[in-house]
Amino acid sequence: MAKKEVPAARQTTINAQPRIHQHASEIQSYGTVSHGLPLELEEPVRLEMTEQLNLLLADTMTLRDLYKKSHWQVAGPTFYQLHLLFDKHFGEQVEIVDEIAERIQLLGGVSLAMAADVAETTRIERPPRGREEVPVQISRLLDVHQIIIGHCRELAELATKLGDAGTNDLVVSDVLRPNELQVWFLSEHLVEMPLVQAQEPGIRKAG
Numbered sequence: 001m002a003k004k005e006v007p008a009a010r011q012t013t014i015n016a017q018p019r020i021h022q023h024a025s026e027i028q029s030y031g032t033v034s035h036g037l038p039l040e041l042e043e044p045v046r047l048e049m050t051e052q053l054n055l056l057l058a059d060t061m062t063l064r065d066l067y068k069k070s071h072w073q074v075a076g077p078t079f080y081q082l083h084l085l086f087d088k089h090f091g092e093q094v095e096i097v098d099e100i101a102e103r104i105q106l107l108g109g110v111s112l113a114m115a116a117d118v119a120e121t122t123r124i125e126r127p128p129r130g131r132e133e134v135p136v137q138i139s140r141l142l143d144v145h146q147i148i149i150g151h152c153r154e155l156a157e158l159a160t161k162l163g164d165a166g167t168n169d170l171v172v173s174d175v176l177r178p179n180e181l182q183v184w185f186l187s188e189h190l191v192e193m194p195l196v197q198a199q200e201p202g203i204r205k206a207g
């Protein structure tokens with residue numbers, strides 16, 4: 001029996017050297033979904049959902065980074081508690097980013113990943129590089145939450161309409177509700193409240 005020939009392209013010399021500086025074409029383009037997934041979700045639905053989720057991802061990555069900026073740059077008498085709170089919210093947003101990105105991948109899409117692509121995609125206003133006062137930092141964070149929460153409500157409804165219950169569940173349970181909770185924790189810091197002496201009943205103004 002003739003000896004089976006190994007194709008030339010597969011012939012390799014076995015040695016311990018790492019093959020660095022390798023390049024090749026992309027295996028999947030951004031903005032596409034792979035065809036043959038047994039998810040019982042039509043390709044147009046997966047295309048629509050992955051496009052929407054990438055927008056949500058870009059905004060969430062921006063919010064995540066805004067929390068770290070706020071954590072580093074905060075100043076004033078509430079420095080310590082806000083420094084910790086901003087970092088706690090940052091950590092929670094890191095998890096949300098991962099949930100959204102992996103949902104995009106499992107739907108057959110391609111997740112945004114790099115800062116330059118996020119910057120081109122996000123709808124969130126770019127903050128200055130310098131430091132801002134605490135009320136401005138918190139207002140800025142609340143504005144971003146508002147954009148994300150609004151998008152979550154629309155996207156959850158669209159996902160249900162298109163039959164994508166998994167995306168609806170992710171958006172409501174893993175994105176919307178943690179964002180609502182973070183809004184509560186932030187917005188309580190913008191309530192004017194005496195620190196030492198209570199206000200006399202006569203001069204209290206109803207909000």
Ligand SMILES: [Fe+2]
Pocket residue numbers: 071087
């Ligand atoms: Fe830190």
